[in-house]
Amino acid sequence: MSLKITNLTGGYTGIPVIKNLNFSIEEGQALGLIGLNGAGKSTTIKHILGLLRPQAGKIELAGLSLAEQPTEFKRQVAYIPETPILYPELTLKEHLELTMLSYDLPTEAAWERARRLLKMFRLDDKLDWLPIHFSKGMKQKVMIVSAFLADAQLLVIDEPFTGLDPLAVTNLLDLIKEALSQGKMVLMTTHVLADAQQAVSQYAVLNRGTIEIIGSLSEIRQHYGLKDSDSFDRLYQMLYQEEQHE
């Protein structure tokens, strides 16, 4: 089982953004998508979620083609967006019930799973709350709980660490590691490499819509001629300089 992206070219109507992307994620593997603001990370994610139509290329998950079997494909994918998307009129409990319905989860087992996740993120006594009562971090936690509740084969996570308290970051990383140990796949965009490093083994560096290199952090360091002692801020400076020279 794997996520396979082949020659993916796309973007917005009349605005090409990503060009000829090729990468795959195998069972139990997490891939970090990194790059400057505007490099095309979120646009890549929107294509994988089926929110944008590619101009060319293929997106396949466990043999399912997104273009040909969109419903089956999307059932295998859970998404944690950078900005929480919640329905103002639904309580936390109703949001979780909606996830259970959308992913066709057996109720009893799903509630057992939900209770563990709610406790982990200290939301277990807030089932009747509406989104208006939640802080920014709490809204993010609701998205995390919903995504892990779905128990999907592929987890797509956009900038997961910003806005979460350190306890929640640790819990999220533990959940990601647990999912990987069960053979799930993770695609994550992030600028916070220190946290990502705990779960992510492979990174793809995106620069102006193309992948410059895919590899471990040490392979990426080598590619850009960085020393082990260099912080990754140096990588971003180099990407910025490349952008200026194009």
Ligand SMILES: Nc1ncnc2c1ncn2[C@@H]1O[C@H](COP(=O)(O)OP(=O)(O)OP(=O)(O)O)[C@@H](O)[C@H]1O
């Ligand atoms: N809805 C949109 N319509 C048109 N162009 C867009 C839209 N969203 C993003 N873009 C453009 O697509 C390019 C890539 O943006 P994208 O959001 O994918 O970058 P990113 O790598 O996720 O950046 P960040 O780190 O800031 O989240 C940018 O040039 C941006 O201006």
